[in-house]
Structure formats: structure tokens, C-alpha cells
Amino acid sequence: MNLESLNTPAALIDVARMDHNIERMQQRMNALGVSFRPHVKTTKCEQVVRAQMAAGAAGITVSTLKEAEQFFARGIRDIVYAVGMAPTKLSQALALRQQGCDLKIVADSVACAQAIVAVSREHKESFEVWIEIDVDGHRSGIAPDDETLLAVATTLSNGGMHLGGVLAHAGSSYDYDTHDQLVRIAEQERSGCVRAAERLRAAGLPCEVVSIGSTPTALAAEHLEGVTEVRAGVYVMFDLVMHNVGVNDTSEIALSVLTTVIGHQSEKGWAIVDAGWMAMSRDRGTQRQKRDFGYGLVCEQNGELLDGYVMSGANQEHGIVSRFGTPDHEIEQRFPIGTRLRILPNHACATGAQHPAYHAVGPDGTIEAWPRFYGW
Numbered sequence: 001m002n003l004e005s006l007n008t009p010a011a012l013i014d015v016a017r018m019d020h021n022i023e024r025m026q027q028r029m030n031a032l033g034v035s036f037r038p039h040v041k042t043t044k045c046e047q048v049v050r051a052q053m054a055a056g057a058a059g060i061t062v063s064t065l066k067e068a069e070q071f072f073a074r075g076i077r078d079i080v081y082a083v084g085m086a087p088t089k090l091s092q093a094l095a096l097r098q099q100g101c102d103l104k105i106v107a108d109s110v111a112c113a114q115a116i117v118a119v120s121r122e123h124k125e126s127f128e129v130w131i132e133i134d135v136d137g138h139r140s141g142i143a144p145d146d147e148t149l150l151a152v153a154t155t156l157s158n159g160g161m162h163l164g165g166v167l168a169h170a171g172s173s174y175d176y177d178t179h180d181q182l183v184r185i186a187e188q189e190r191s192g193c194v195r196a197a198e199r200l201r202a203a204g205l206p207c208e209v210v211s212i213g214s215t216p217t218a219l220a221a222e223h224l225e226g227v228t229e230v231r232a233g234v235y236v237m238f239d240l241v242m243h244n245v246g247v248n249d250t251s252e253i254a255l256s257v258l259t260t261v262i263g264h265q266s267e268k269g270w271a272i273v274d275a276g277w278m279a280m281s282r283d284r285g286t287q288r289q290k291r292d293f294g295y296g297l298v299c300e301q302n303g304e305l306l307d308g309y310v311m312s313g314a315n316q317e318h319g320i321v322s323r324f325g326t327p328d329h330e331i332e333q334r335f336p337i338g339t340r341l342r343i344l345p346n347h348a349c350a351t352g353a354q355h356p357a358y359h360a361v362g363p364d365g366t367i368e369a370w371p372r373f374y375g376w
Contacts, residue, residue, distance in 0.1 A: 001359070001367040003301060003340065008260045009279035011355035012342065013370065014303060016363045017254035018236060019051065025218065025235050026055040032224045037061050037080065037211070039233030042349045044373040045358060046074055048236060061231045065092045066375040072101045080104045080211070082167065082231065084132065084140055087115040094125055104164055108132040108141050113152045117159030128162040130209065131200075135192035136185065138171040144195040153205045165209025166200070168193040169231070173216035177246050177290060182220035189217050194226035219247045237348035240297060244289040250297065250305055255352060256342040258301070258359075259319065261335045269327025270320050271335040275343060277314040281350035295319065296343035296351075303342055311343050319343070 003012075029036040038052045041063035049060060049071065059078030062068045068079045069092075077100065081093065085105045096103045107113045107129050116127055131152055134141030142149045156163050170189035176182055193212050200207040212224075213231035215238075224230070237255040238248040259275035277295065286293045298309035298321055313320035321331075321341065328334065335341070345351035352358070358370040 001369070002365065003258065003361070003367070006258060006359060006367070008258050008340070009275035010258045011352060011358050012256050012258050013048070013237070013358045013360045014254045014256070015360050017252055018048065021236050021238060021248075021252060021254060022052055022055045025232065026057065028219065029230055030056065032221065032230075034224050034227055035059075035229040037213075037229050037231045038236065039063070039082070039213070039231050040067060040071065042233040042236055043352055043358070044070075045370050046071070047360065047368075047370040049076070052236065058229070061233070064376045065089055065096070067373055068096055068101065068103060070373045072096060072099070072103075077102045080106075080130065080167070080231070082106055082169070084108055085112055085116060087112075087119070090116065090119040093127070094119060094123055097125055097127065102128075104128045104130055106130050106132050106167065107152055107156065108134075110148065110151050110155055113155040113159070117155065117161060120159065120161060126160055126162055128164045129156050130164050130167050130211065131156075131196070133166050133168040133193050133196045135168045135189045135212075136170050136172040138169070141168065142196075144192045144199070149196055149199060150203055150205075153200055153203070157205055163200075163206050165207050165211060165228070166193055166196045167209070167211035167231070168196075170212070170214050170217045173214045174241065174245060176216070177244060179220065179246065182216050182246070183222055186217035186221040189214075190221060190224055190227055197226065215242060216245050216247050234348050237352070239348040239351075240293045240344060240346045241285040241289065244286055244291055250344060253344045253348075255348045255358075256299065256303065256344050257296070257351060259341050259343060261321075261337055261339040261341065263337070264332040266329060266332045269322050269329055269331050271322070271331050271339075273311075273319040273321055273341065274317065275311075275319045276317040278316050279351075279354055280311065280314060280319065280343060280345060281347065281354050283345075283347040283350035285346045293346060296345050299342040299344060301340040301342060305344075306341075
């Protein structure tokens, strides 16, 4: 395969950029003295995860049990399911444990802990459970000093569960865009999760693992005293939201969507392409940031950024390419019918989810198809 032979729209991975991103993160974790457990929800792709593990990653983080099943079937055993455990999914998690998967599950309420204990007793199978800590009021978890923390831990411990540790995700780090702000939220994430671990230990409860992570905080943290591992996911591809946060340059974004010009509205300064929101996703994550990139930034087919051009609108299978500010009334001559372009995504996880496979472009221009997992 080559770029000219690909049908469009197509999701492309620039392998050289991906490898650079993997090495950058792994070297940082090594320097900070912690294990690294990548979150594979961004790509859900075996070839990408193999590259992460070859660089030194220890285990993986998943956001669905389907991901856990797929990666376990491919020989990856050490898995954290970093989503609060719904009681209806415990049988799915139990099956993985019984097959030999070293699956860790998460609880952040007494009710959840009680459900885990009940299923464990019914099936005579002990789960390893980590308690989620809320370090920034972002989404879920227990505040480090909340009495619920000890109640959940006691419920799990008395119920015969393996209380493995605590984990946190500073999701609010996406709301910042200066180095000092990211350093502050990284320290807030670290100190909050470590504080929770200390409270458990002081109560005579085990807490071996202290797991934190987001791409911005992993790259901004100045030290990780008391932390045993870090989780991050979107770093492997990066995207425009992360670019606006300030953790990557556009030249480090490894995922793009190849598209073809199929029409024009010259009086409006538009080129119409065959990648709409079905190819890019509806994620408009940059809309609330200081710079809005529409549905993505426009590059030439070879990946070189075209200064000033953006996918400014999208319908289901049509995208609108235009120039920032003054309309380009010569756009028909600039991008004739059949021109191939690449679009850099707002959110790599969301754009990847629109495609059944990636087309991995090697440094020599060779292309391989890398399948992507789906489902829950």
C-alpha cells in the first residue's frame, strides 16, 4: 500500500512520530523513578501497545472490559480496568480473572464495594480492587480526606478482597494551558493520591500501589514522591487539545485523517472534502480553549502543516476546508478536485474511534494496516 492507493477518508499513524512520543514519555517516567502503565483507550490497537511495552511500559490501563478481553487474548495479563465497576459487569470481570488475567478493578463507593464482595463470595473468587481518589473534583472518586475512603477499604478488606491500592486521574489538567498551572495540578494529583494511601496505611489497611496520571500531569510533574506508577494515554498520538494545553507541538501529532477534495464553494473560500464528522468525530474540544481549530488543522498529503487552513465545518460525510480570517477565493486553484490532504484531530481518542483500522505509515513510506478494537 501507499498513500495514493488508499481510499479516503483513512486514519493514518505516522510511526516515526508515534515512536518519538512513546520514547519521550517512557524516558520521563524512568527519570522520575516510577513504573508506567499506558492507557490504551486512545488507540485500542495491539501494534501500538506492543511498541509502548517494548519501550518499557509495565501493564496496561483499559476503559472497557472488551479492551481487557482483547488484550488478554493477545497475551497481555497485567490490566487495570480504570472505570467504576458496574455490578452488572462483574461477571465479565470474573470470567477474565478465572481465565488467568491479572485484572484490577476499581471502586469509589461502599455500594460498589459491597457488590464486589457479594459476587466474590458467591463465586469463591477474590478480586483485586483499587480505590479511586478524586484529586480535583473532576468526575469520580473519593476525596483523599473523606471518611468514605476508609469505609470502602474496610468493606473490601473485611470481605476478603485484595486491596491493591489507590488511583487518581487529574482530568481537570485539560483545562489549563501554562506550565506553572500544569505543575500545580500535577502536584495536587500526586499529593492527594499519596495522602489517601497514607490514610489507608495509618488505619492498618494495605496500599501497595499509588497510581496517578494524565498526559499533561505526567509531562509536567516535577517529582513523584510516594507514587508507584503513572498512567497516561493520549500522549502516544497527541492532538490539538493537548497542543492547546501546551504539552506538544503540532509536529508531534501522530494521528491524522487522509481526505480528498471533492468540490468547492469558491465564493465562500471553501474546499469540500470527503471527511466529515463521521471521519473526524464531533469532538470540538478546542472550541472552549484559547484557540479554536474547528474540526482539525489541515496538512498536505505528506503531513506538512498548511499555515492558516482549518476544517471549519463538517456534515456527516462532507468537511469544509477554509482559511482562518479572510476567505481564500483562489481555493479552487490551490486545492483542485482530487487533492489529498491530512487533517490533524482535536481529540485523538474520538477520531480513532471512527475508524476500524489505522494505516501506519513508516519512515520509508510503507503502509501497514493496524486493526482497532471495538465494543464494551
